[in-house]
Amino acid sequence: MLPAAVPSRQHTVQPMVTGTSVLGIVYDKGVLLAADTLLSYGSMAKAQNIPRLHVVENTVIGASGEYSDFQRILEILKAKALEETTTSVMDSLYTEESGMTAENTWNYLRMLLYSRRSKFNPFWNELLVAGKDLKGKPFLGSVDKIGTTVRDNFIATGFGAYLAMPLLREKWRPDLTEGEARALLEDCMKILFFRDCRASPRIQLAKCAYDEVLVSEPYELDTAAAWQAEAYRQSVGELEDDGGW
Amino acid sequence: MTTEVSMMHSAESQNLKDGEVSTGTTIIAIPFQGGVVVGADSRTSTGSYVAVRTSDKIACLSDHIYACRSGSAADTQALTDYIRYYLQQLKIETGRPARVKSAAHLLQKLVYQNKDNLSAGMIVAGWDPVEGPAIYSIALGGTCLKVPFAFSGSGSLYITGLLDSEFRENMTKEEARTLVKKALAHAMARDGSSGGIIRTVAITAEGNDRDYTSQLPYGPVSY
Numbered sequence: 005m006l007p008a009a010v011p012s013r014q015h016t017v018q019p020m021v022t023g024t025s026v027l028g029i030v031y032d033k034g035v036l037l038a039a040d041t042l043l044s045y046g047s048m049a050k051a052q053n054i055p056r057l058h059v060v061e062n063t064v065i066g067a068s069g070e071y072s073d074f075q076r077i078l079e080i081l082k083a084k085a086l087e088e089t090t091t092s093v094m095d096s097l098y099t100e101e102s103g104m105t106a107e108n109t110w111n112y113l114r115m116l117l118y119s120r121r122s123k124f125n126p127f128w129n130e131l132l133v134a135g136k137d138l139k140g141k142p143f144l145g146s147v148d149k150i151g152t153t154v155r156d157n158f159i160a161t162g163f164g165a166y167l168a169m170p171l172l173r174e175k176w177r178p179d180l181t182e183g184e185a186r187a188l189l190e191d192c193m194k195i196l197f198f199r200d201c202r203a204s205p206r207i208q209l210a211k212c213a214y215d216e217v218l219v220s221e222p223y224e225l226d227t228a229a230a231w232q233a234e235a236y237r238q239s240v241g242e243l244e245d246d247g248g249w
Numbered sequence: 250m251t252t253e254v255s256m257m258h259s260a261e262s263q264n265l266k267d268g269e270v271s272t273g274t275t276i277i278a279i280p281f282q283g284g285v286v287v288g289a290d291s292r293t294s295t296g297s298y299v300a301v302r303t304s305d306k307i308a309c310l311s312d313h314i315y316a317c318r319s320g321s322a323a324d325t326q327a328l329t330d331y332i333r334y335y336l337q338q339l340k341i342e343t344g345r346p347a348r349v350k351s352a353a354h355l356l357q358k359l360v361y362q363n364k365d366n367l368s369a370g371m372i373v374a375g376w377d378p379v380e381g382p383a384i385y386s387i388a389l390g391g392t393c394l395k396v397p398f399a400f401s402g403s404g405s406l407y408i409t410g411l412l413d414s415e416f417r418e419n420m421t422k423e424e425a426r427t428l429v430k431k432a433l434a435h436a437m438a439r440d441g442s443s444g445g446i447i448r449t450v451a452i453t454a455e456g457n458d459r460d461y462t463s464q465l466p467y468g469p470v471s472y
Contacts, residue, residue: 042469047273047403047441052469163297201273201297201441208468224469231463232448236303239448239459243309243333 015125019070023056024202025164026066028132028144031155031185034213035134038189041222042204057210061085063106064210068161071130106135110145118151130161135212163200168192254470273442276317278374280382281425284453288429291445302445311336311388314375319402321368348377351387361391372399404440408432435469
């Protein structure tokens with residue numbers, strides 16, 4: 005009796021080690037990204053101090069979702085960047101001077117993620133891509149695991165889409181300074197730490213402005229003040245209370 | 250939130266219904282000379298969303314008996330309401346304050362007889378004139394165990410080693426409180442379903458004293 009056929013194809017059907025929200029905002033001189041540095045394994049905080057914002061050439065990529073898929077995507081992008089700089093693909097008359105910009109990378113990622121989705125084996129990520137567009141203006145775009153692309157002045161992935169987007173919509177202006185943009189992102193990251201079970205207060209920022217692309221060292225948000233209200237301190241479990249929350 | 254549904258069989262599985270609120274939690278009780286310190290985190294979560302970030306999971310059952318709640322918020326609230334009522338009745342009928350053992354066994358009866366419909370893991374701890382300090386742990390199916398110290402909830406898995414190595418008999422009230430806070434902080438650092446602030450209650454014959462700590466003794470690691 006022949007054994008039953010075993011499917012030889014593997015599909016990513018459930019994420020294992022994941023990162024939560026990534027936020028991005030365009031300000032007057034460039035783009036700012038923020039993400040916390042926590043990797044979760046289900047409900048367990050598996051690894052702290054893990055950067056989820058990476059620089060590839062002149063672009064910053066931030067990822068939420070399955071971290072192994074993000075690592076694979078970075079491998080692919082690094083190989084592509086190497087290929088661009090070491091091969092002359094076309095006749096010099098038609099080759100663009102600028103090389104891969106963030107907008108190019110974003111389009112390439114769309115193709116990558118959509119083709120994997122079409123094989124029912126998605127890269128289980130939501131990616132933010134920041135840098136410059138083909139015209140040299142600040143660029144911020146997202147690609148999700150089914151290949152949907154969005155380009156906008158402020159984007160948030162994961163829980164951020166529910167909790168941070170309303171704040172970003174309220175406060176965004178085209179002439180935001182870097183300080184204001186940073187304060188806004190930090191405020192959103194605080195809210196996410198309070199309300200997302202998979203978030204941590206240790207965050208990292210990335211900036212693309214003036215032809216430079218920088219990722220900061222992780223630092224911790226100051227959340228002490230948010231626990232001090234008298235309403236929070238009060239206990240509600242005593243006999244005369246209703247035994248509620 | 251369609252992602253929540255597809256994650257039901259992944260690294261996070263819970264036997265709560267869709268949208269049911271869980272106290273996915275860390276709760277602890279540690280005895281000292283003359284009493285017990287109970288402690289809990291303050292995070293109440295619905296899936297990955299923090300529904301209440303400063304909740305009070307330590308419910309008073311009677312003058313010197315407290316219960317720490319973990320599991321379904323609704324189930325544990327209903328159970329503590331029943332036990333409070335029964336203990337009040339007992340006090341009237343017997344003329345004496347209830348024993349911690351009575352509270353724990355009453356709770357066991359309720360949990361065991363309704364085990365198919367409840368999701369509740371609780372710690373009943375306190376002081377009574379018969380036994381002095383006592384701690385009982387009531388697990389999901391209704392098992393009631395008298396224990397020297399107790400820890401429960403989703404975050405408790407991360408601190409089993411810590412508590413096993415740091416627990417000592419006959420601590421002072423302050424030592425017990427410090428250990429409770431330390432263990433809770435470590436659990437809150439690793440468990441996504443635990444977090445917020447630390448509430449503790451020190452229960453003694455003289456009275457109970459509540460504490461609220463927002464500066465955790467241990468926080469997100471930086472290695």
